Amino acid sequence: MNYKKIFKFLGFKFGTLIILLIAVSTISFILVEISPIDPVRTYIGEMSVSQEKLTNLNEYWGVDQPLHVKVVNWLGNLANGNLGTSLIYRTPVTEVIGERFSASFMLMFTSWLLSGILGFFLGVLAGFKRGSWIDKGVKIYSYIIYSTPVFWIALILLMIFSVQLGWFPTGLAVPIGKTAGNVTFVEWLHRLILPAFTLSITGIAQIALFTRSKLVEVSSLDYFFFAKARGEKGWSLIKRHGIRNILLPAVTLQFLSFSELFGGTILVEQVFSYPGIGQAAVTAGLQSDIPLLLGIVLISTIFVFCGNSMADLIYKFVDPRIRESEANEF
Amino acid sequence: MSKNRNNSDDDIIEVPKTLLNVSNISISFFQYTQGLRKTVLNVVEDLDLDVHEGEIVAILGSSGSGKSLLAHAILGILPGNSLLKGEMIYDGKILDQKLKEELRGDEISLIPQSVDSLDPLMKVGGQVIGDIEDEKEREEKRKEMIKIFKNYDLREDVIDLYPFQLSGGMARRVLFSTSMINDPKLIIADEPTPGLDEKSLEETLNYLKIMANEGKGVILITHDIQAAVKVSDKIAIFYSGYVIEINETKNFSGNGDKLLHPYTRALYKALPQNGFQLFEGTQPMNIDIQDKCIYYDRCSQSVEKCGHSNPDLVEVDDGIKIRCHVVRKI
Amino acid sequence: MSFDKERFKSPYSFLFGSMNLRTKTLLIISLVGLILFAIVVNSLFINVDNITTNFSIKNSQPSLQHPFGTDWMGRDMFIRTMKGLGLSVIIGAMASILSTMIAIFLALSSTLGKYFDHCVSGVTNLFLSIPHILLIILISISLGGGIIGVVVGVSLTHWIPLTRVLRAEIKQINTSTYVKLSKNFGRTKWWIAKNHLLPLLIPQIVLGTILIFPHAIMHEASVTFLGFGLSPHEPAIGIILSESMKYLSNGAWWLAFFPGLSLLIIVLLFDLIGDNLQRLLDPTQANE
Numbered sequence: 001m002n003y004k005k006i007f008k009f010l011g012f013k014f015g016t017l018i019i020l021l022i023a024v025s026t027i028s029f030i031l032v033e034i035s036p037i038d039p040v041r042t043y044i045g046e047m048s049v050s051q052e053k054l055t056n057l058n059e060y061w062g063v064d065q066p067l068h069v070k071v072v073n074w075l076g077n078l079a080n081g082n083l084g085t086s087l088i089y090r091t092p093v094t095e096v097i098g099e100r101f102s103a104s105f106m107l108m109f110t111s112w113l114l115s116g117i118l119g120f121f122l123g124v125l126a127g128f129k130r131g132s133w134i135d136k137g138v139k140i141y142s143y144i145i146y147s148t149p150v151f152w153i154a155l156i157l158l159m160i161f162s163v164q165l166g167w168f169p170t171g172l173a174v175p176i177g178k179t180a181g182n183v184t185f186v187e188w189l190h191r192l193i194l195p196a197f198t199l200s201i202t203g204i205a206q207i208a209l210f211t212r213s214k215l216v217e218v219s220s221l222d223y224f225f226f227a228k229a230r231g232e233k234g235w236s237l238i239k240r241h242g243i244r245n246i247l248l249p250a251v252t253l254q255f256l257s258f259s260e261l262f263g264g265t266i267l268v269e270q271v272f273s274y275p276g277i278g279q280a281a282v283t284a285g286l287q288s289d290i291p292l293l294l295g296i297v298l299i300s301t302i303f304v305f306c307g308n309s310m311a312d313l314i315y316k317f318v319d320p321r322i323r324e325s326e327a328n329e330f
Numbered sequence: 331m332s333k334n335r336n337n338s339d340d341d342i343i344e345v346p347k348t349l350l351n352v353s354n355i356s357i358s359f360f361q362y363t364q365g366l367r368k369t370v371l372n373v374v375e376d377l378d379l380d381v382h383e384g385e386i387v388a389i390l391g392s393s394g395s396g397k398s399l400l401a402h403a404i405l406g407i408l409p410g411n412s413l414l415k416g417e418m419i420y421d422g423k424i425l426d427q428k429l430k431e432e433l434r435g436d437e438i439s440l441i442p443q444s445v446d447s448l449d450p451l452m453k454v455g456g457q458v459i460g461d462i463e464d465e466k467e468r469e470e471k472r473k474e475m476i477k478i479f480k481n482y483d484l485r486e487d488v489i490d491l492y493p494f495q496l497s498g499g500m501a502r503r504v505l506f507s508t509s510m511i512n513d514p515k516l517i518i519a520d521e522p523t524p525g526l527d528e529k530s531l532e533e534t535l536n537y538l539k540i541m542a543n544e545g546k547g548v549i550l551i552t553h554d555i556q557a558a559v560k561v562s563d564k565i566a567i568f569y570s571g572y573v574i575e576i577n578e579t580k581n582f583s584g585n586g587d588k589l590l591h592p593y594t595r596a597l598y599k600a601l602p603q604n605g606f607q608l609f610e611g612t613q614p615m616n617i618d619i620q621d622k623c624i625y626y627d628r629c630s631q632s633v634e635k636c637g638h639s640n641p642d643l644v645e646v647d648d649g650i651k652i653r654c655h656v657v658r659k660i
Numbered sequence: 661m662s663f664d665k666e667r668f669k670s671p672y673s674f675l676f677g678s679m680n681l682r683t684k685t686l687l688i689i690s691l692v693g694l695i696l697f698a699i700v701v702n703s704l705f706i707n708v709d710n711i712t713t714n715f716s717i718k719n720s721q722p723s724l725q726h727p728f729g730t731d732w733m734g735r736d737m738f739i740r741t742m743k744g745l746g747l748s749v750i751i752g753a754m755a756s757i758l759s760t761m762i763a764i765f766l767a768l769s770s771t772l773g774k775y776f777d778h779c780v781s782g783v784t785n786l787f788l789s790i791p792h793i794l795l796i797i798l799i800s801i802s803l804g805g806g807i808i809g810v811v812v813g814v815s816l817t818h819w820i821p822l823t824r825v826l827r828a829e830i831k832q833i834n835t836s837t838y839v840k841l842s843k844n845f846g847r848t849k850w851w852i853a854k855n856h857l858l859p860l861l862i863p864q865i866v867l868g869t870i871l872i873f874p875h876a877i878m879h880e881a882s883v884t885f886l887g888f889g890l891s892p893h894e895p896a897i898g899i900i901l902s903e904s905m906k907y908l909s910n911g912a913w914w915l916a917f918f919p920g921l922s923l924l925i926i927v928l929l930f931d932l933i934g935d936n937l938q939r940l941l942d943p944t945q946a947n948e
Contacts, residue, residue: 020785020786020789023786024786024789024790027786028798031798031799031801031802032798032801032802034802035801035802035803035804036804037801143928143931144924144928146931147874147878147924147927147928147931148878148920148924148927149878149881149882149885149920149923149924150882151882151885151901152901152916152920152923152924155901155904155905155908155916155920156916156917156920158908159908159913159916159917163908163909163911163913164911164913221446222442222444222446222447223446223447223448223449223450224449225407225442225447226440226442226447226448227449227461228407228434229402229405229407229434229435229439229440229442230434230435230439230440230460230508231431231434231435231436231460231461232435232460232461233431236461237461240449240452240456240461241449241452244449244451244452245449245450245451259788259789259790259791259792260791262791262794263791263792263793263794266791266793266794266886267793267882267885267886270885270886271905281794281797282797282886282887285797285801285886285887285888286887286888288801293797293798293801296794297790297794297798300790300791300794301789301790304788304789304790304791305789319451320451320492320494321450321451321492321494362681367682368680368681368682
């Protein structure tokens with residue numbers, strides 16, 4: 001494999017990310033600026049603060065300055081890694097995000113992996129047995145999941161498994177403020193299962209339908225047809241010429257789904273009171289914790305960008321047709 | 331049909347065994363057009379054909395006229411929305427779907443038209459050898475493959491290349507190797523010479539000749555009358571889904587007065603070396619019209635009868651057949 | 661030579677008998693359209709203030725009088741849900757139409773020149789880089805919440821697929837001979853857009869709007885559920901479900917189950933119209 005090419009690729013991606021982050025933070029800052037919320041007033045709230053602190057806050061938010069100066073000022077702070085202080089948690093935003101994101105990452109990673117494997121398997125099965133009851137089942141399941149709000153599925157699962165069966169806590173068991181460090185591994189795992197399960201069964205739909213239609217598409221291509229003409233058939237034909245050709249696109253798609261994954265996490269964490277980044281985002285939004293909300297927007301942008309870059313990387317460096325081609329420019 | 335089966339039972343050495351006997355084959359499709367209106371498309375009608383051992387039979391028709399479907403019908407790989415009627419007998423046995431599946435890739439093999447018939451993500455070796463589980467058998471096939479590669483001027487290291495690394499000519503020769511790996515008795519070459527230069531054309535036709543000399547039956551499906559004349563023993567002329575004439579290739583010579591059908595004669599006269607006489611009109615695409623001869627609108631020799639009945643294909647001499655009301659003997 | 665029709669029977673023939681696919685599709689579209697129309701009209705006649713609170717029947721399970729049960733104030737959940745569905749469809753309609761207008765505008769501007777095209781694809785990438793829910797929350801906060809916040813938020817996050825379709829379509833039409841002829845006659849770009857492009861694009865635009873609908877409804881419900889959308893006084897499905905959270909641990913399952921199921925059915929109905937319309941316009945999908 002060509003390492004020089006990969007480094008060049010990563011460098012290019014990093015540059016793109018910087019530009020993207022500047023654009024995203026500018027836009028979100030402006031959105032918050034034009035909102036009725038006053039970040040300094042909200043931060044102070046009922047407290048009495050020293051004049052010195054007030055000056056610091058005014059300086060951080062660039063109060064009384066024109067908008068473009070505010071934006072530049074804010075970007076400068078970001079560049080120094082200063083994302084401000086969270087209003088709710090009273091600690092630096094970077095710390096809150098670090099802790100919350102790692103909890104969410106476990107949740108997202110588990111469901112991402114599970115839904116990917118299961119969805120791919122179901123999609124191949126449905127495409128292989130086209131028109132059979134398995135195919136119809138997978139299709140109906142996927143269409144229904146597509147049309148169902150994630151949070152409602154979460155509510156239903158919460159009712160069945162927590163309220164009726166009592167297998168899992170009904171949420172709200174951990175008050176806001178108790179950090180993930182204070183919980184034991186078993187406790188944490190106990191709380192992870194239901195949210196991860198919810199996200200997995202909803203994530204399956206997209207990848208299953210995609211895999212199915214891709215397999216159907218591949219089965220109509222010349223090489224699949226020729227393999228059939230040569231006497232290959234059944235599962236071994238699917239394995240040799242089907243899966244080989246749809247695995248890459250499917251993995252790529254799964255990496256491209258980071259945005260929906262993050263969105264689903266926000267809703268699921270809210271229902272199950274899972275102390276992750278999604279719950280933090282909602283709380284931050286509802287209580288006008290502007291620094292935290294903006295910080296979460298940035299981390300979600302980086303997260304989605306990483307997924308897209310992984311997809312690109314796979315496309316460019318795994319597929320032999322593109323890997324070996326001379327004119328491999330980004 | 332019974333006539334040929336009797337032939338194969340005879341022990342007369344001079345008469346080559348009939349390998350394939352196709353009678354009365356018709357193929358049709360149904361599909362949806364704009365606004366979801368269902369239409370039925372008849373593509374091949376009332377097709378008769380015999381292929382003997384060591385014989386090359388060319389099926390000559392314009393591109394896109396559906397003649398490739400005959401190949402798919404023999405191999406049993408027509409798409410799901412098609413309907414096949416008629417009878418095929420292979421080596422004395424009725425060639426039904428079960429037998430087709432058993433024989434395809436084995437005793438009956440296909441040389442496909444497109445070089446896209448190679449799986450883009452599988453190395454050449456794996457594709458030529460085919461789907462073989464048994465380790466020892468695979469090793470034998472590998473040796474066989476190397477031998478065949480030599481015959482087709484392919485180096486051994488081609489085995490480890492991906493199809494995109496092959497030149498067009500190499501890919502074509504790989505396809506030929508693929509068809510020969512299981513030592514078939516009947517080979518269907520589906521348009522194997524599209525857009526080839528003079529030298530490659532000669533080479534390709536030569537390969538077919540060698541196959542026939544080894545005693546294999548070859549069906550050459552082509553739109554190139556020169557290629558057909560050069561290499562085949564018998565030519566079936568395909569017009570608008572009907573075979574209108576089956577004649578011996580040696581009759582495609584001189585001023586063509588041994589050719590029977592007006593269309594065949596016109597076609598022959600249109601060849602550069604025969605004066606390049608162009609003829610008017612195009613083939614009707616819709617072959618539903620059955621109340622007149624399909625060539626009626628273009629025919630210069632038509633009589634009153636041709637306008638209200640479509641003639642049957644009748645045998646006028648041993649193996650020579652004609653579908654015409656006017657010309658009924660040599 | 662008679663054609664064997666038996667083999668080509670549709671696999672769904674048990675549902676609609678011998679009816680052909682075209683009639684069936686048209687029938688589904690009009691039936692579903694009628695149902696959705698009825699829901700909206702019905703909800704307009706429900707006055708929220710008239711939903712009586714009756715504490716003597718509070719938290720009662722589904723029954724014949726109250727098919728969806730009652731809530732903690734004894735309000736009939738069926739009536740509240742029906743009102744909420746009407747609201748969802750109306751908000752979904754507003755957001756889809758606004759989204760479609762954004763898509764048309766961006767698609768048209770992307771064909772004005774290379775520079776514009778780059779701008780549009782830049783904006784597209786930007787909007788794809790933030791999770792939609794987060795972006796809607798941000799926009800909603802920025803506009804001070806409420807119905808306007810949700811509608812603008814949802815429409816600003818749902819224009820991308822339609823923009824891409826329209827852009828490709830416009831590019832194709834632009835290369836056709838009659839557009840070139842018009843250019844040679846000295847017609848302005850806007851004249852061409854109005855007289856050649858729009859008429860051809862209308863089927864795609866209508867289909868695109870309908871395809872946005874289910875997503876818009878779901879996103880509105882989700883954002884409202886989280887507390888950023890409609891105010892708690894509105895009888896929206898998102899509000900009903902978010903309220904139900906407090907009573908779930910008491911076993912009041914009907915408070916969450918029926919409203920959510922009704923929303924799911926509405927979304928499925930819109931999907932059904934969209935799919936069938938798509939097949940009418942693009943028959944290759946039916947040939948599979």
